[in-house]
Amino acid sequence: MNRILTTIRKSKEMNILLVLIVISIIISIFNGSFLTMGNLLDVVKSNIVLAIMSMGMLLVLLTGGIDVSIASVISAVTVVVGQFMVHVSSNIVLVFIVGVLAGSLMGLINGLLIAKLKIPPIVATLGTMSIIFGVVLYLTNGTWITGIPQNFIDFGRVTIGKFNVAGSDQPTGIPIQFLFLVLAAALTWFILKYTVIGRGIYAIGGNKESAERIGINSDNLTLFVYVYEGFLIGLAGVVHTSIMRQVDPNAFIGFELQVIAAVVLGGASVLGGYGSVFGTLVGVSLFCVINNGLILMHIPVYWQKIVVGVVLITSISVDVIQKRMQEKKNVRVDIDENIQRFARTSVSKEVKTQA
Amino acid sequence: MAQNMLLEMHHVSKTFPGVKALQDIQLEIQHGEIHALIGENGAGKSTLIKILSGVYQPDEGAEIFIDGELQKDITPLGSLKHGIAVIYQDFSLFPNLTVAENIAMVSRIGRKTKIINWKETHNIAKNALAKLELELPLGTTLSELSVAKQQLVAIARAFVNDVKLIVMDEPTSALSRGEVESLFSIIRNLKERGISILFISHKLDELFAISDRFTILRDGKYIGTFGEEELDDDRLISLMVGRRIExxxxxxxxxxxxxxxxxxxxxxxxxxxxxxxxxxxxxxxxxxxxxxxxxxxxxxxxxxxxxxxxxxxxxxxxxxxxxxxxxxxxxISYIPENRLTEGLVLKKSMTDNICLTVLNKISNNRGLIGKEAQHELVDTWIHDLNIKPNLPNMIASKLSGGNQQRIVLSKWLATExxxxxxxxxxxxxxxxxxxxxxxxxxxxxxxxxxxxxxxxxxxxxxxxxxxxxxxxxxxxxxxxxxxxxxxxxxxxxxx
Known part of the structure; x- marks a missing residue:
């Protein structure tokens, strides 16, 4: 049984890829416009922010933690970035620096609460979520920030390559924002696969006590994870603003569940230790394709919420049940099966000297 | 003899809040010796191991020598660097990582370069296994291996560094007899090569089969160190037991x-x-x-x-x-560990505490608690268990320890x-x-x-x-x- 489970676990990412392909085929049978370049580019563009944030969430889940404050953090980042551009400077580099600094700072607060004060991640991030959303609403009164400088809007419209798309007169290309997703995914992949920090994150997710016993500093790694996540959210916030060209402080309410669902769908375990960048990207794609399919098939939007909930509960149930089965299998008492006893050292010594 | 000692621990004490876990313990391990550490539950074996591995710091006054050199502030990493490897009962491995990475993980800690070289990881693991003359599938995820093989991974991990002493905490508890025998042949092989083993087990036949010397602890105190030939089951047991509490x-x-x-x-x-x-x-x-x-x-x-x-x-x-x-x-009633001592709601009255388990018995058909039934029940228990003083409204925290336990007990006895x-x-x-x-x-x-x-x-x-x-x-x-x-x-x- 365990063997089957581990095989499934091992090829979980491949299975999800298979599901992605099957669902894509089904949707395109129902609606011919799904598999057009125009639609796919739209899907990509509208989910870049989700995908970037999912990289950060992957690290958090790997440590066995969770972060429900991410929607409030990205809201705050977009407000900070929007105000900065309107009132201070719209220098693209500066805007990015301000965005990632704001995100990292909020990640640092979460990290300190979780790693140093040892507050359970769900509680700490629920608290910061409420505080950050509150501050954002206090500062903005919930009103949109408009009047984003033209140079930033132009930057957001840059595309790579030019090709014709069916149903549109204008040639289009891959949006510049996609580059930031590639960057975030590549960086996360490199950290997880090729750095001591990344392997340490897997180690503390697999067995925190073992990790500490061999001298891995789990507090510092946890702190790193939340700061890095904040950094990516900062990046995502700027990217989001460049796509939307205005700031809506309420745009992200409920977004944390979508990110968590997409990452979990990609094979990451909420219990920590399992998950990969590749799997997460496939999970995010699957999640987006399902959402897009629902829209194309004219299924009411509230079904999206139901899908998110079902995805979350199903994936987490599988993890929990697997873990429980493994624990059940563990022998609690070493039962004495053989009465035969071992011969004494001195006896074997005597035998040796006689020989 | 003295220069032949790999490890000498003298005057090791450890105090936890309210408890003296270890008092003036000594432990001496020679090069190439298999040394058994034995004692009853709570004798202090685990605490001593944790001091040796740097997880706990001993109290002031402890002297720990490794190869004749006085050690100060042993840290988990420092302990590894000195060639001391502890194999915990739970192996302390990572189920989600490969065999190779489990073995090589220790080599990455505290190194300057922070980038992983996967080829090197495999080589480190391969070399460690080669020193043990073992072969294991390097690329396999650990959780897919049997318990015995996982243990071999844990042992192999000790060989990444230049190991001198391997501490094995209950290493045979999850192994079959055949697996224990192959573990013993590995241990004897290590001994031949001058590596010392500190072996902790409760299985006397296994201890006598493998150990050269025994150090016995009792109630956190050092009882003595004996050669294998000086002891038999009876002598060993009489040294282990004998708490003086009357x-x-x-x-x-x-x-x-x-x-x-x-x-x-x-x-x-x-x-x-x-x-x-x-x-x-x-x-x-x-x-x-x-x-x-x-x-x-x-x-x-x-x-x-x-x-x-x-x-x-x-x-x-x-x-x-x-x-x-x-x-x-x-x-049939079952009172789990610590419930008699921790099962009291200190800020509530005697009455409230006693009635906690039988609320359905004393409540009326509308689900509300009946005052009379409550008084009757409490009076019965105060009388039957002789709880003093006879004041049902007294706050539980103000009662003496013995009476507090009577209240907790009566709570469970109320189910008759x-x-x-x-x-x-x-x-x-x-x-x-x-x-x-x-x-x-x-x-x-x-x-x-x-x-x-x-x-x-x-x-x-x-x-x-x-x-x-x-x-x-x-x-x-x-x-x-x-x-x-x-x-x-x-x-x-x-x-």
Whole structure:
């Protein structure tokens, strides 16, 4: 049984890829416009922010933690970035620096609460979520920030390559924002696969006590994870603003569940230790394709919420049940099966000297 | 001799808040020696290992020499660097990582370069396994390996650094006999190459089969170090046991009025072939080492995790218990470890505490609590258990320790059990309060209640149990008469 489970676990990412392909085929049978370049580019563009944030969430889940404050953090980042551009400077580099600094700072607060004060991640991030959303609403009164400088809007419209798309007169290309997703995914992949920090994150997710016993500093790694996540959210916030060209402080309410669902769908375990960048990207794609399919098939939007909930509960149930089965299998008492006893050292010594 | 010592620990003490876990311990290990560390539950073995591995810092005044060099502030990493590798009972590995990475992980800690070279990782793992003349699938995820192979991974990990001493905590507890034999041949091989082993186990035959010398601890104190040829089972046991705590020894009764019978109870991975009888008004002690299956047995009888096969008779009638509710309905009550001492709501009154378990009994048909029923119940228990002072509204925290325990006990007794199972009833409380609980249990048994007392503390078992079941590794090793029983007789069966 365990063997089957581990095989499934091992090829979980491949299975999800298979599901992605099957669902894509089904949707395109129902609606011919799904598999057009125009639609796919739209899907990509509208989910870049989700995908970037999912990289950060992957690290958090790997440590066995969770972060429900991410929607409030990205809201705050977009407000900070929007105000900065309107009132201070719209220098693209500066805007990015301000965005990632704001995100990292909020990640640092979460990290300190979780790693140093040892507050359970769900509680700490629920608290910061409420505080950050509150501050954002206090500062903005919930009103949109408009009047984003033209140079930033132009930057957001840059595309790579030019090709014709069916149903549109204008040639289009891959949006510049996609580059930031590639960057975030590549960086996360490199950290997880090729750095001591990344392997340490897997180690503390697999067995925190073992990790500490061999001298891995789990507090510092946890702190790193939340700061890095904040950094990516900062990046995502700027990217989001460049796509939307205005700031809506309420745009992200409920977004944390979508990110968590997409990452979990990609094979990451909420219990920590399992998950990969590749799997997460496939999970995010699957999640987006399902959402897009629902829209194309004219299924009411509230079904999206139901899908998110079902995805979350199903994936987490599988993890929990697997873990429980493994624990059940563990022998609690070493039962004495053989009465035969071992011969004494001195006896074997005597035998040796006689020989 | 002195220059041949790999490790010397002198005057090692460790105080935790309220407890002296270790007092002036010494331990000397020679090069190429297999050294056994032995002691009862709670003798201080784990604490000593944790000091050696740098997890705990000893109290002021400890001297630890490695290769004759005085060590200060041993850290987990420093301990590894000095060639001391601890293989914990749970192996301390990472189930989600590959064999190669599990082995090589220690080599990455504290290094300058922070980038992983996967080729090097594989080579480190390969070399470590080669030193042990072992082969394991390097790319396989650890959780797919058998327990015995996982242990080999844990041993191989010690060989990434230049290891001089391998500490093995209960290394054979999850292995089959064949696997133990191959582990022993590996250990002997290491010894030939001058590597020392500190071996911790409760299995005397295994200890005598592999060890050159023994260091014995008892109650956090150093008893002595002996050569293998100086000891036999009896001598070793008498050195291990012998706590001086004296309790009032109650007269032991011989009863023959079976109330509760257990026949051939089995539960895979928990216990095997368990049969015993509990008489009316008897106190039956169940003892054994931690991990012998005592609590698992109690939980099975109570229905918390029912047994696989076997028969239970109550008053001669077959009993099928699958949940705690059923056993409570049949008059069986189970008080888990620490409940007698921690089960009190300190800021509530005596009345509130006593009524907690029987709210449905004292509430009326609208689900509200009936004041009269409540008073009646509380008065009964204050009278029956002789709780003083007779003030039902007194806040529980203001009562003396003994009376507090009476209140907790009455809470459980309010369900009117015929059979009471108590697991470690006096763990962590002072001697006076312990004696109070012993008296209370004895009084209840004299009123006709049958009681099963599970305890690791041999003097406690000797004080109150009319008969004693000794469990060893999931089986009943012996049923002993409580009259004139000694700690040595029990320990001999428990090991």
């Amino acid at each position: 309790y009032k020894i109650f007269d032991k009764r011989t009863l023959n009025d079976p109330l509760f019978e257990v026949h051939n109870l089995n539960k895979a991975g928990n216990f095997k072939d368990i049969s015993f009888t509990l008489n009316r008004g008897e106190i039956l002690g169940i003892t054994g080492l931690v991990g012998a299956g005592r609590s698992e047995l109690a939980q099975a009888i109570f229905g918390l995790s029912p047994s696989d096969t076997g028969e239970i008779l109550l008053d001669g009638e077959p009993l099928h218990i699958e949940s705690p509710e059923q056993s409570v309905a049949h008059g 059990p015929k059979i009471l199972i108590v697991d470690e009833p006096t763990n962590g409380i002072d001697i006076g309060a312990k004696a109070d609980i012993h008296q209370l249990l004895r009084d209840l048994s004299e009123q006709g209640m049958s009681i099963i007392v599970i305890s690791s503390e041999l003097p406690e078992i000797l004080a109150i149990a009319d008969r004693v079941l000794v469990m060893r590794r999931g089986r009943i090793a012996a049923t002993l008469d409580g009259k004139n029983l000694t700690q040595e007789e029990i320990m001999k069966e428990a090991l």
